Amino acid sequence: MVETTPRPYATGSGSPGAEPEHEMSRRRFLSRAIFAMAGFIGGVIGLPAVVHTISPALKGEQQSWIEVGNISGFQAGQPKKVDYVIYKADGWIEEPSGKSCWVVKKSDSQFVVYDPRCTHLGCPYSWHTDKNQFLCPCHNGVFDLEGNVISGPPPRALRRFANRVEGGKLLVREEVING
């Protein structure tokens, strides 16, 4: 006859020698709580650092409104070239970049602002009061006051930038609004 020695085991554990179910649940709960806490702390501390690190790259070429002058400084029907500076973000460095545009005042509340680059190959054109035309010297492109092509190789009208009047100032954004 073989004698056996009874071993203690937890009721309901299913196998002799296994930990009690409530002990495992408590341990599982504690480890999950610690993981959750660590994740939360890591998020709180790390997220701002990550956002700060990658935000220059996310900003990209975001356009903003540029003040180009008092509306009283423009004469109705008389195009005026305006030079201004924008700051371009290159990573964490902001570089100044010289820009310009042609402004045509229609009224105190209505302006047309042209991209100063010819729509043929991008040369700078200029306004000729005697001819009442914009002339591009590179290949003799000619545009009227409305920016339409009169003659020469330009394939399309001058590009118009978004603009608005605010507090007596003309604001321009380098966003082409006519295609």
Ligand code: FES
């Ligand atoms: S770039 Fe203006 S006509 Fe060619």
